[in-house]
Structures are given as structure tokens and as C-alpha cells.
Amino acid sequence: MSRTKPSNEPQDALSRLVEALRVLPGVGPKSAQRMAYYLLQHDRNGAAVLAQALGEAVESIGHCQRCNTFTELALCTTCSDSRRDPALLCVVETPADQVMVEQTMSFRGQYFVLMGRISPLDGMGPNEIHFDRLLDRIEKPEFGGPVREVVLATNFTSEGEATAHYIGEILKIKGIKATRIARGIPVGGELEYVDAGTLARALLDRRSIS
Ligand code: ZN
Numbered sequence: 562m563s564r565t566k567p568s569n570e571p572q573d574a575l576s577r578l579v580e581a582l583r584v585l586p587g588v589g590p591k592s593a594q595r596m597a598y599y600l601l602q603h604d605r606n607g608a609a610v611l612a613q614a615l616g617e618a619v620e621s622i623g624h625c626q627r628c629n630t631f632t633e634l635a636l637c638t639t640c641s642d643s644r645r646d647p648a649l650l651c652v653v654e655t656p657a658d659q660v661m662v663e664q665t666m667s668f669r670g671q672y673f674v675l676m677g678r679i680s681p682l683d684g685m686g687p688n689e690i691h692f693d694r695l696l697d698r699i700e701k702p703e704f705g706g707p708v709r710e711v712v713l714a715t716n717f718t719s720e721g722e723a724t725a726h727y728i729g730e731i732l733k734i735k736g737i738k739a740t741r742i743a744r745g746i747p748v749g750g751e752l753e754y755v756d757a758g759t760l761a762r763a764l765l766d767r768r769s770i771s
Contacts, residue, residue, distance in 0.1 A: 575597060575601075578597045578600075579593045579594050579597045580593070582596050582597060621633050624676075625637035625640055626704075627640040627671075627698060627704060627705050628640050628671060628672045628673050628674055628698070629673060629674045629675070629676060629691055629694060630656050630659060630672065630674040631656055639659075639671060639672060640671060640705065644669075645669055645670060645671050646669055646670045646671070647670075647671050647705045647708075648670070648707065648708050648709040648710070649668075649669070649670025649671070649708070649709060649710050649712070650670055650671055650672065650673055650698065650699065650708045650710070650711050650712065651668055651670055651671070651672050651673075651712040651714050652672070652673050652675065652695065652711060652712065652713050652714060652715065652725075652728065653672060653673075653674055653675070653714050653715065654674075654675050654676075654677065654678050654715050654716060654721065654724070655674065655675075655676065655677075656674055658674075658714065658716070659672050659674055662714060668712075670710075670712070671705070673694075673695050673698050675690040675691060675695070675715070675724070676690070676691065677689050677690050678690065678715060678716070678718075678720040678721055678723075678724045679720060679723050679724040679727055680720040680723075685720075687727070690724065692728070695728070696731075699711060699732070699737060700735075700737075708737065709738065710738045710739070710740060711728070711732055711737060711738065711739045711740070712739075712740050712741075712742065713725040713728060713729060713739060713740065713741045713742070714742045717744055725741055729741070743766050744759065744762040744763065744766060745759065745762065745763040745766060746759065746760070746763050
């Protein structure tokens, strides 16, 4: 196996490209180098399109004034959709989570995207999840409030749980109804193959059959 000789040259365009590709999550020096070589050798046109799309996206995409998701508009299409119930608000960590909830086709309210989760070890606190803006959205008419029910759909990781707990506690003090999405057995799941934690949670969250 051949080894790459360490380069003593000053930063050239190729090194800068490799370095730039490393901003992507999970991309180390080797994958970055592979991507750079691939683009230069096999797809220069694709590379140019990528560069332009990145430039345009960074330039034009901002955050929705109301729900904080990515949009090129002041108000995103979901927030300005009059068929949706603005008094039912689903709180998610990321735009990708919002897409997943949308795909269920079973939620007709609106969203607030935290763009993160509370995680003191990573320096993520209430400010970083835009908690003040969430409260504005819930309470103030000029931001789409008042909200009747807040559905906390953060992840079931320790950070996601802490985030839901934090938001839920403050909403409780304020007398605003907050609910948490239920954990349980996956659709089509068999008990024998479900982990004990999930089964325990499903037992705790059991409901009566109507
Ligand atoms: Zn929005």
C-alpha cells in the first residue's frame, strides 16, 4: 500500500479544498481528499454546480421569523399555510425532524424548530435553542400565538429529554398545556425483539382501550 508523503508546500488550492470539505460532519482528512480528487478528476461540472449552490444557499437562506426553520422568505410556507392550526405547536430539534413529522401526514398544526437541544457540556443552553423566541411564538399574537397545546417532539436522547423537560416545566408554570410524544413499540414490532427500555416505557405510557 502506498503512503501519502507529507507535504511541506504552502497551502495551495487543492489543500484548501480538502480543508474546506472537512467542515462536513463525519468527514476526516482521508475522505476529504478522496472527495476532492473525485470532483477534480471525474466531475468538474458537478463541482462547479455544488460551489454555486452552496454560495447561493448561504447567501439567501435565513430563518423563518415565526418557527425558526430554514427559509428564503420572512415566513416559511408552513407558517403561512392558513389550513394549518396555529394554536397547535410541535417543537422539534431540527428541520430534518420536522420533515419526519410531516411525513406522518398526521399533524396539522405548526412547528417551532429549536435548531439544537439543551446540552450544557456542549455549551447549549436556553439561549442556543432560541427559548425566548419559542415563548414569543407561544404567547404573543404578533408571533402567531396564543398556542393551545405544545407537543414536545424532541429526541429520546438524554439531551432531547432534558430539553423537553426544561420547556415542559416552564410551560407548566405558565399554565400552558404541554404534551410529549409517546415512546413505545414500533409499528409491526414484536415484543420479543424490542429492547427492555422501550418495553418498560411502553408499559408506563399505556392507555385505556376505548
Ligand atoms: Zn415558519
